[in-house]
Amino acid sequence: MPTTVPTPQPVPPLLQIEDLHVEFDTPDGTVEAVAGVGFSVGAQETVAVVGESGSGKTVTALAVLQLLDGGRISRGRVLWDGTDLTGLDRRALRRIRGNEIAMIFQDPMTSLDPLYTVGHQIVEGLRLHRRIDKRAARGRASSCWSRSHARPAPQARRYPHQLSGGQRQRVMIAIALACSPRLLIADEPTTALDVTIEAQILELLRELQAEYRSAMLLVTHDMGVVAETADRVVVFYAGQVVEQGPTAEVLRDPQHPYTAALLAAVPSGETDRAEPLAAIPGVVPPLRAMPSGCRFHTRCARAWDDCARDEPPLLPLPGGRSARCLLHRSGTALQAAAVKGA
Amino acid sequence: MVEYVVRRGLYGVLVVALVTVFVFLTLRLIPGDVVRLQLADAPGVSPEQIAQRAAQLGLDQPLLAQLWRFLANAATGDFGTSFQSGEPVTALIAERLPTTLQLGVMALAVSVVLGVPLGLLSAVRQNSWLDQGLRVVSVAGLSIPNFWLGLLLVTYLALWFSWSPPLVYRTPAEDLGSNLVHMALPAIALGVAGMAAIARMLRSSMLEVLRSPFIRTVRPGAPERTVLVTHAVRNSLVPVFSLIGLQVGHILGGTVILESIFAIPGMGMLIFESVQLRDYPVVLGCVVVYGAVFILVNLVVDVLYGVIDPRIRYA
Numbered sequence: 035m036p037t038t039v040p041t042p043q044p045v046p047p048l049l050q051i052e053d054l055h056v057e058f059d060t061p062d063g064t065v066e067a068v069a070g071v072g073f074s075v076g077a078q079e080t081v082a083v084v085g086e087s088g089s090g091k092t093v094t095a096l097a098v099l100q101l102l103d104g105g106r107i108s109r110g111r112v113l114w115d116g117t118d119l120t121g122l123d124r125r126a127l128r129r130i131r132g133n134e135i136a137m138i139f140q141d142p143m144t145s146l147d148p149l150y151t152v153g154h155q156i157v158e159g160l161r162l163h164r165r166i167d168k169r170a171a172r173g174r175a176s177s178c179w180s181r182s183h184a185r186p187a188p189q190a191r192r193y194p195h196q197l198s199g200g201q202r203q204r205v206m207i208a209i210a211l212a213c214s215p216r217l218l219i220a221d222e223p224t225t226a227l228d229v230t231i232e233a234q235i236l237e238l239l240r241e242l243q244a245e246y247r248s249a250m251l252l253v254t255h256d257m258g259v260v261a262e263t264a265d266r267v268v269v270f271y272a273g274q275v276v277e278q279g280p281t282a283e284v285l286r287d288p289q290h291p292y293t294a295a296l297l298a299a300v301p302s303g304e305t306d307r308a309e310p311l312a313a314i315p316g317v318v319p320p321l322r323a324m325p326s327g328c329r330f331h332t333r334c335a336r337a338w339d340d341c342a343r344d345e346p347p348l349l350p351l352p353g354g355r356s357a358r359c360l361l362h363r364s365g366t367a368l369q370a371a372a373v374k375g376a
Numbered sequence: 377m378v379e380y381v382v383r384r385g386l387y388g389v390l391v392v393a394l395v396t397v398f399v400f401l402t403l404r405l406i407p408g409d410v411v412r413l414q415l416a417d418a419p420g421v422s423p424e425q426i427a428q429r430a431a432q433l434g435l436d437q438p439l440l441a442q443l444w445r446f447l448a449n450a451a452t453g454d455f456g457t458s459f460q461s462g463e464p465v466t467a468l469i470a471e472r473l474p475t476t477l478q479l480g481v482m483a484l485a486v487s488v489v490l491g492v493p494l495g496l497l498s499a500v501r502q503n504s505w506l507d508q509g510l511r512v513v514s515v516a517g518l519s520i521p522n523f524w525l526g527l528l529l530v531t532y533l534a535l536w537f538s539w540s541p542p543l544v545y546r547t548p549a550e551d552l553g554s555n556l557v558h559m560a561l562p563a564i565a566l567g568v569a570g571m572a573a574i575a576r577m578l579r580s581s582m583l584e585v586l587r588s589p590f591i592r593t594v595r596p597g598a599p600e601r602t603v604l605v606t607h608a609v610r611n612s613l614v615p616v617f618s619l620i621g622l623q624v625g626h627i628l629g630g631t632v633i634l635e636s637i638f639a640i641p642g643m644g645m646l647i648f649e650s651v652q653l654r655d656y657p658v659v660l661g662c663v664v665v666y667g668a669v670f671i672l673v674n675l676v677v678d679v680l681y682g683v684i685d686p687r688i689r690y691a
């Protein structure tokens with residue numbers, strides 16, 4: 035199939051983020067929290083976004099939905115089904131948000147309105163998007179509800195404060211999936227929950243995603259979750275994508291020193307308990323004081339002189355992968371063709 | 377819930393009793409003697425006459441005996457008779473209470489009806505000129521004493537518009553128009569502080585709610601109006617609600633001076649006059665009623681609190 039656009043997928047992706055820059059005005063001046071992020075999510079695909087705290091994962095997710103509070107997209111596009119969301123008016127956005135793209139937030143404790151029953155909140159979400167009457171909405175809500183295993187009926191009359199964190203997150207999932215969105219953005223949906231509940235919630239997400247045939251953009255810290263859930267993984271560092279590719283390959287053979295360091299920091303079954311985990315030395319540079327050249331070079335074990343000077347582009351690698359590292363620059367044909375969106 | 381109300385009611389009775397004792401004792405500390413105030417003008421009053429009058433009023437008894445008798449009678453609903461007119465205190469209060477309640481309700485209405493929209497507007501239009509202007513108005517409203525505001529209103533309305541409130545008070549039954557016009561200025565003077573307090577608090581709670589994650593949950597797909605009205609406003613009114621109970625206290629206190637300034641024959645004026653004449657039973661009766669109204673309103677507010685906010689438990 036001949037295409038003029040060098041995308042890795044044969045079909046145009048559902049969501050394509052191109053060269054996204056997000057700025058915030060702070061009392062001490064403007065900071066750029068996201069600096070040229072680009073990646074895509076195909077239909078029914080699960081893409082994981084990983085990276086340290088503060089690397090811009092949440093800001094990117096919010097930017098996709100045009101929900102930035104106090105920030106603005108200073109450059110770049112967010113293509114949804116070929117339409118640029120950054121230029122849409124509120125009304126058009128509303129039709130897409132919640133209906134075609136739904137989002138689940140990090141903190142289930144505060145993501146529900148404390149004054150309404152959870153059942154009401156699921157029905158409300160439905161009625162806003164589907165022109166259906168109350169009864170139909172209730173029916174659909176209760177089926178979503180039982181699908182999300184939040185236990186049937188009586189729970190629907192409860193208020194958020196009467197539910198546990200896991201149950202609330204199930205409610206959030208029910209709200210998000212009630213309209214069977216084509217893309218579900220889940221921003222660390224399980225960080226606030228304990229490990230057993232986390233596994234259940236992730237399992238539920240996978241199940242429902244398969245049932246509703248949604249794509250999923252899963253933001254997480256957890257490499258284990260990535261390995262179990264994602265088709266592809268996008269690694270963030272300091273507001274940029276440093277590596278992306280199919281999950282299995284990236285985890286097996288990381289092409290960016292940062293990814294390698296992240297993986298080394300994950301405890302695995304084989305690791306000798308006595309051996310300390312390899313922590314990444316140093317801290318994420320503050321937004322206001324980004325190092326020149328490669329943003330990771332100050333912490334990188336494999337950095338050399340060039341790294342402080344040349345900013346590496348996101349270089350395409352074989353197998354639909356790419357990495358933002360000068361290690362891959364060395365005189366190959368790949369050098370010229372920086373992946374679109376980087 | 378019922379248990380909660382009963383318990384709060386009993387506490388309320390206790391508080392009113394303590395306040396009564398306190399006021400009873402402080403009244404006696406004010407220099408001035410009711411008998412002398414009453415008889416001083418009469419020429420050639422003999423000490424025997426004074427003693428006789430004091431005995432009539434029960435003032436010859438030891439202080440604690442008087443206090444005990446007052447409390448015991450009050451418990452049966454008998455507040456005694458006015459030293460001045462000899463009328464039963466309950467009758468005096470019954471006659472004046474409706475006027476004061478009307479004034480209080482009007483003042484509260486000024487606070488709420490103006491304070492709520494102003495607070496919401498300044499939150500939704502944060503940092504606009506409107507918000508800035510309202511901030512100035514609120515600070516002024518909170519810091520100007522209500523009686524002074526009342527005097528300013530009367531003075532400048534008279535100076536600039538040659539308008540002054542009716543001289544003679546008419547009950548709503550006699551002349552509703554005149555009554556409302558008469559009550560309007562004191563109600564505004566009493567309500568402005570509450571308006572300012574409500575506007576400030578609502579602004580900050582609304583801003584906080586607008587930033588909370590659950591607004592982000594609904595905002596993506598909902599029209600702005602739905603987000604604001606059904607979620608943001610309702611949530612931000614919760615903390616403001618308790619302010620209303622406190623406001624009633626300020627308003628009740630303010631009626632004493634404002635009714636006197638505007639010649640409104642309510643309980644405030646009754647207290648004012650009775651204190652001047654050292655008419656102890658009337659003052660105490662009024663204090664009990666004010667205390668009871670305040671406690672009752674706050675009980676109602678707290679119960680309604682639980683209705684609007686499901687997180688509240690009565691324990």
Ligand SMILES: Nc1ncnc2c1ncn2[C@@H]1O[C@H](COP(=O)(O)OP(=O)(O)OP(=O)(O)O)[C@@H](O)[C@H]1O
Nearest residue numbers: 058067086087088089090091092093094103104321
């Ligand atoms: N409203 C804001 N104003 C100013 N700076 C902001 C704002 N929101 C986010 N940032 C900055 O943007 C950067 C990226 O934040 P973001 O929340 O996207 O990180 P994250 O990758 O989601 O981290 P975490 O894993 O902790 O959730 C941070 O440095 C943060 O300080």
Ligand SMILES: [Mg+2]
Nearest residue numbers: 091092093221
């Ligand atoms: Mg985040």
